[in-house]
Structures are given as structure tokens and as C-alpha cells.
Amino acid sequence: MEGFFAWFQWLYDETGINLTYFYDSFDRARMIGGFFTTIWLSLVCLFFSSIIGIVGAWLQGSRLVWTRRIVQGYIQFFRNTPPLVQMYFFFFALGNLLPRVKSEFGFMEPMLGNFTWAAISLSFFAGAFNVEIFRSGIEAVPESTREAAESLGYNRLQSYLYVVLPLAFRVCLPALNNNLVNLVKTTTLAYAIAVPELLYVSNQIWSDSVNVPEMMTTLLILYVALVGLLVWAMHRWERAIRVPGYGT
Amino acid sequence: MLRKIFGLMVAAGFAATLAAAPAQADAIDDIKARGTLIVGVKADYKPYGFRDPSGAIIGIEPELAQDVADKLGVKLEMVPVVSSNRMQFLEQGKIDLMIATMTDRPDRRKVVQIVDPNYYSSGTNVMSQKAAGLKKWEDLKGKPVCGIQGAFYNKKTQEEFGAQIVAFKGTAEVYTALKQGSCIGFVYDDSALIAQLQDTAQWGDYEMSLPTIDDAPWGLAVQLGEDKFAKLMSDMIVGWHKSGRILELEKKYGVANTPFAQAMHEKYKNM
Incomplete structure (x- = not known):
């Protein structure tokens, strides 16, 4: 392993290609940490934004006019504002209004840290799109199917959970894939509020070692791989839950 | 095939570096x-x-x-x-x-x-709440310390003194984060911190108590x-x-x- 790392030191000396995260253990630890922070942030946001989408789409079909209006307002707010601005707004503006708690060092610190704020703001951002995506799926479920469920004695929630959503899900999976891919890429914005994800640590490394092109190339490759993995998994899932003859 | 494409991308990225001669x-x-x-x-x-x-x-x-x-x-x-x-x-x-x-x-x-x-020349110091009572750089161990993205002493503060660096894009964000308590101090050029601390209405509870290190020319x-x-x-x-x-x-x-x-x-x- 040491020989492998030393080879990159040699590569730098010989060619000027400076991949510090291979031969410098401090940079390597940072890079690995950043990679897992990105994955963790992505997973958290994927999960919560999907939940928001499913619940939001259900509430959109509510009989109560105010519920529908609130959901609509939420969608408009989060879809019409840039995610970076939302991130700043959550962290610097809302974060200031929350009560403070004592930290382990005996200081008053904000209740929620930057990672939590990044997760909240990105989940709400992607969730707003997910609501609309799920709605498109729900509207594609034929009225007759819903009536059939009702005639079998399902109430509104039951028919949503057991009949409408499973069918809607299959219809909207391609659109959902798109949005989730975007979400993974949008996690890089968390670097603005100092969440140590991939872009943030890369920025730290290239500031120290002035190896911007190498780090940029590394970032691109890592994201191609990460998103590729997500797309591959989603496609497998899409195939696995396909209902023969439905939606084609 | 995929590996080949990746190889090409890497090569292209690096070739661009080498070609960028002044x-x-x-x-x-x-x-x-x-x-x-x-x-x-x-x-x-x-x-x-x-x-x-x-x-x-x-x-x-x-x-x-x-x-x-x-x-x-x-x-x-x-x-x-x-x-x-x-x-x-x-x-x-x-x-x-x-x-x-x-x-x-x-x-x-x-x-x-x-x-x-x-x-010109300046060194590195930390501006922190007086309540933090920082005396030496080792006191920063394990604590969140704000910094500016791209400053060379971030790495040193993290690597040698064990601080958790929370780096932002500009000083305005850092001062906001410092005020709201997201970090206990701000590691920066002493020259700029001196100027900031002159504003006692805003920063009266803050001090620069560590010895300046790395006095380095600009x-x-x-x-x-x-x-x-x-x-x-x-x-x-x-x-x-x-x-x-x-x-x-x-x-x-x-x-x-x-x-x-x-x-x-x-x-x-x-x-």
C-alpha cells in the first residue's frame, strides 16, 4: 500500500500531476471523509425528499381547501427560489432565530448544525419537485381503478397506499430518477455553509496544494461514479417492480 | 470500455494543465x-x-x-x-x-x-469569545473554529492543533457564524483581526489572546x-x-x- 501511495509522489515529481490525496495521509483522510459526507447527505436527502413527495402528493388530493393551498404554497416557495439562497436563508437567517443550546465546550451554539440545515433545505427543495412528480403519477392512474378500489371498501388513505401509489410510483419513476440525480449533484451547494462534503474538501485541498485541475477532474470522476451507481440501482428497481402490460 | 473512457477523461484533464503555460x-x-x-x-x-x-x-x-x-x-x-x-x-x-x-x-x-x-507581512491568530479563555493553540483541540476557504493556515490549525475547521467563502459569512456561535473562534490574519476588534460595539466580548504564529511576508x-x-x-x-x-x-x-x-x-x- 505504501508503495502505491509513494508512486503518486513520484508521479508529481516527474509529471507535475499532483494527486495529494494519495500520498498525503492528511489529505487522504479529508477526501475519504468528504466522500462519505456526500454519500450520507445524499442518502438523508433522498429519503426525506421522497417522503415529502409522497405525503405532499397525498395532501394535494385532500378535500380541505386550506391543506391544498398550504401544499401549493410550499411547492411554489421551494421551486421558485434558488437552492443556494435557501441554504443561506436556512443557515444564517432561520438558524439565528432558533434557541441556543450549550455545546460540549460550554458555549451557546445554535440548536442545529450546518449538516442538519443542509439536509433540511435540500430535502425540502427536492421534496417540492417530488410532490409534483408524484402528482403526475397519481393523475395517470385511471379514475376507474380508483373507483374499483372504493367499491371494494377501501377508504381514501387505503386506496392511496395500496392501489394508487403503487401504480403511480411505476409511472413516475423515470421523472423521480431525474430529480434524485439532480439532488445528489445539488449536495455540492452545502459547501457554501461549510459542510465538509466532496466539493468543500476538494476546495480545501486545492487551496493548500494549488492543484485545481487535478481536483476538478477527481471530482467529476467521483460524481460520474456516484450518480452512475444511483441510476443503475434505480433502473434495476424500475425493472424489478415493472407490471407487465401496464404503462407501456 | 468504461475504464477506457475514464482514462481518456483523466488524460484530457491533465493535458489541459500541462498546456496552460503562461x-x-x-x-x-x-x-x-x-x-x-x-x-x-x-x-x-x-x-x-x-x-x-x-x-x-x-x-x-x-x-x-x-x-x-x-x-x-x-x-x-x-x-x-x-x-x-x-x-x-x-x-x-x-x-x-x-x-x-x-x-x-x-x-x-x-x-x-x-x-x-x-x-507587507502578517501572522496568524484567532479571534474568540473572551469566555473561551484560549491561552495556547492547543486549547483549540476538537473545537469548531471558523476560517476562510483557501487560507493556508486552515490545514495547519487542523493538522497540528486538532481544531475542526469550518471554512466559509468570505469574512461576512464567518463573522455571522461566529456571532451565532457556530464556531468558537476565527483563525485569520492578525492584521485583519486587529482592525475588526477595533469595532468594540460589535466585538467587545471578543479578544485575540493566542500568540501570533507564522509571521510571514506577503x-x-x-x-x-x-x-x-x-x-x-x-x-x-x-x-x-x-x-x-x-x-x-x-x-x-x-x-x-x-x-x-x-x-x-x-x-x-x-x-
């Missing part, structure tokens, strides 16, 4: 032909480069930039830069000259041409290979030290005269 045209001729000198300065680093209420960039470094423009007999255009992009701006030719509070370090000399002698820079321009800048810097211009600017912007500026004035005044 242009050989003479910068001074370009500047004179254009009629403007484009200088990268800080816009968030009081008092070295900051914005006045009308939005114009002023400060010690903009005044130095103006001196250079006057010397060349052209107009001055200032481009605000931050630590994480200033060398790239110079490399790409977006700016002719960089006077942006940059510490002179050997690895930076490989990327841009830092002009001798150094025009270098202004031109593109690699611009030897003629570098020579001119070198003469400018000697001129500033000789005439006491730096000391005068420090006084004008409310900074106590630094030992470095005094020593350089002593050294050059009789030459």
Missing part, C-alpha cells in the same frame, strides 16, 4: 495598449481592501494599485478576488497584477511570479515569465518602503505601524 507576450505593452491596468484586490478584508458605503473598493492595497496605474500612466480597474481564486485569476490572465493579502510561500512561487522584496504577484513587469513592480515596492508609503497608508487606515513595515523603511530609506 503567455509570453509582454504584460506592460498589453496594459499600455489597453489603457487600463487590471488588479485583483480583496474586497472583504478591511482595511487592506474593502468597500466604502458607495460600493467602491478602497483600502491600503487599492491605493498601492493606484500608485502602479499612475506610474504606468493608465486607468486602474480593480477586480475583487478571494483567497481561493486569486491565483487562478492571475494564471488565466483575468488580472494583470495581484495585490491581495497573499502570503509568500514556495509552492505558490511555482504557480505565479511573486515579486521581491515583500511589501507577496504581490504577476504571471509567471513576466520578468519585465516583475522588475517594474520590484522597483515600485522598494520605492514604497523607501518613501514610507506603507507606514503612511497604515496610519491612514487606522492600523498600528507593523514591525515589518518599519524595518523595511529603515532598510531602504538611505538607499
Whole structure:
């Protein structure tokens, strides 16, 4: 392993290609940490934004006019504002209004840290799109199917959970894939509020070692791989839950 | 197949690096032909480069930039830069000259041409709440400390003293985060922290209690290979030290005269 790392030191000396995260253990630890922070942030946001989408789409079909209006307002707010601005707004503006708690060092610190704020703001951002995506799926479920469920004695929630959503899900999976891919890429914005994800640590490394092109190339490759993995998994899932003859 | 494509992408990325050799045209001729000198300065680093209420960039470094423009007999255009992009701006030719509070370090000399002698100097310190009671750098161990993205001492503070660096893009974000308690202190250039702490209405509960470390000279820079321009800048810097211009600017912007500026004035005044 040491020989492998030393080879990159040699590569730098010989060619000027400076991949510090291979031969410098401090940079390597940072890079690995950043990679897992990105994955963790992505997973958290994927999960919560999907939940928001499913619940939001259900509430959109509510009989109560105010519920529908609130959901609509939420969608408009989060879809019409840039995610970076939302991130700043959550962290610097809302974060200031929350009560403070004592930290382990005996200081008053904000209740929620930057990672939590990044997760909240990105989940709400992607969730707003997910609501609309799920709605498109729900509207594609034929009225007759819903009536059939009702005639079998399902109430509104039951028919949503057991009949409408499973069918809607299959219809909207391609659109959902798109949005989730975007979400993974949008996690890089968390670097603005100092969440140590991939872009943030890369920025730290290239500031120290002035190896911007190498780090940029590394970032691109890592994201191609990460998103590729997500797309591959989603496609497998899409195939696995396909209902023969439905939606084609 | 995939591996092949990745290989090609990497190769292309790296080839671009190697091909980005500095242009050989003479910068001074370009500047004179254009009629403007484009200088990268800080816009968030009081008092070295900051914005006045009308939005114009002023400060010690903009005044130095103006001196250079006057010397060349052209107009001055200032481009605000931050630590994480200033060398790239110079490399790409977006700016002719960089006077942006940059510490002179050997690895930076490989990327841009830092002009001798150094025009200024400062060290690293931490501004923290008095309640934190920091006495030595080791007290930072395990605690969140704010910093600026791209500053070289972030790594050192993290690696040697064990602090958790929380780095933001600009000082405005850092001061907000510091106020709201997201970090216990702010690791930065002592010169800038001194200026900030003068505002006691805002920062009365804060102090700079650690010993300053890494007192290091600042270098202004031109593109690699611009030897003629570098020579001119070198003469400018000697001129500033000789005439006491730096000391005068420090006084004008409310900074106590630094030992470095005094020593350089002593050294050059009789030459």
C-alpha cells in the first residue's frame, strides 16, 4: 500500500500531476471523509425528499381547501427560489432565530448544525419537485381503478397506499430518477455553509496544494461514479417492480 | 470500455494543465495598449481592501494599485478576488497584477511570479469569545473554529492543533457564524483581526489572546515569465518602503505601524 501511495509522489515529481490525496495521509483522510459526507447527505436527502413527495402528493388530493393551498404554497416557495439562497436563508437567517443550546465546550451554539440545515433545505427543495412528480403519477392512474378500489371498501388513505401509489410510483419513476440525480449533484451547494462534503474538501485541498485541475477532474470522476451507481440501482428497481402490460 | 473512457477523461484533464503555460507576450505593452491596468484586490478584508458605503473598493492595497496605474500612466480597474481564486485569476490572465493579502510561500512561487522584496507581512491568530479563555493553540483541540476557504493556515490549525475547521467563502459569512456561535473562534490574519476588534460595539466580548504564529511576508504577484513587469513592480515596492508609503497608508487606515513595515523603511530609506 505504501508503495502505491509513494508512486503518486513520484508521479508529481516527474509529471507535475499532483494527486495529494494519495500520498498525503492528511489529505487522504479529508477526501475519504468528504466522500462519505456526500454519500450520507445524499442518502438523508433522498429519503426525506421522497417522503415529502409522497405525503405532499397525498395532501394535494385532500378535500380541505386550506391543506391544498398550504401544499401549493410550499411547492411554489421551494421551486421558485434558488437552492443556494435557501441554504443561506436556512443557515444564517432561520438558524439565528432558533434557541441556543450549550455545546460540549460550554458555549451557546445554535440548536442545529450546518449538516442538519443542509439536509433540511435540500430535502425540502427536492421534496417540492417530488410532490409534483408524484402528482403526475397519481393523475395517470385511471379514475376507474380508483373507483374499483372504493367499491371494494377501501377508504381514501387505503386506496392511496395500496392501489394508487403503487401504480403511480411505476409511472413516475423515470421523472423521480431525474430529480434524485439532480439532488445528489445539488449536495455540492452545502459547501457554501461549510459542510465538509466532496466539493468543500476538494476546495480545501486545492487551496493548500494549488492543484485545481487535478481536483476538478477527481471530482467529476467521483460524481460520474456516484450518480452512475444511483441510476443503475434505480433502473434495476424500475425493472424489478415493472407490471407487465401496464404503462407501456 | 468504461475504464477506457475514464482514462481518456483523466488524460484530457491533465493535458489541459500541462498546456496552460503562461503567455509570453509582454504584460506592460498589453496594459499600455489597453489603457487600463487590471488588479485583483480583496474586497472583504478591511482595511487592506474593502468597500466604502458607495460600493467602491478602497483600502491600503487599492491605493498601492493606484500608485502602479499612475506610474504606468493608465486607468486602474480593480477586480475583487478571494483567497481561493486569486491565483487562478492571475494564471488565466483575468488580472494583470495581484495585490491581495497573499502570503509568500514556495509552492505558490511555482504557480505565479511573486515579486521581491515583500511589501507587507502578517501572522496568524484567532479571534474568540473572551469566555473561551484560549491561552495556547492547543486549547483549540476538537473545537469548531471558523476560517476562510483557501487560507493556508486552515490545514495547519487542523493538522497540528486538532481544531475542526469550518471554512466559509468570505469574512461576512464567518463573522455571522461566529456571532451565532457556530464556531468558537476565527483563525485569520492578525492584521485583519486587529482592525475588526477595533469595532468594540460589535466585538467587545471578543479578544485575540493566542500568540501570533507564522509571521510571514506577503507577496504581490504577476504571471509567471513576466520578468519585465516583475522588475517594474520590484522597483515600485522598494520605492514604497523607501518613501514610507506603507507606514503612511497604515496610519491612514487606522492600523498600528507593523514591525515589518518599519524595518523595511529603515532598510531602504538611505538607499
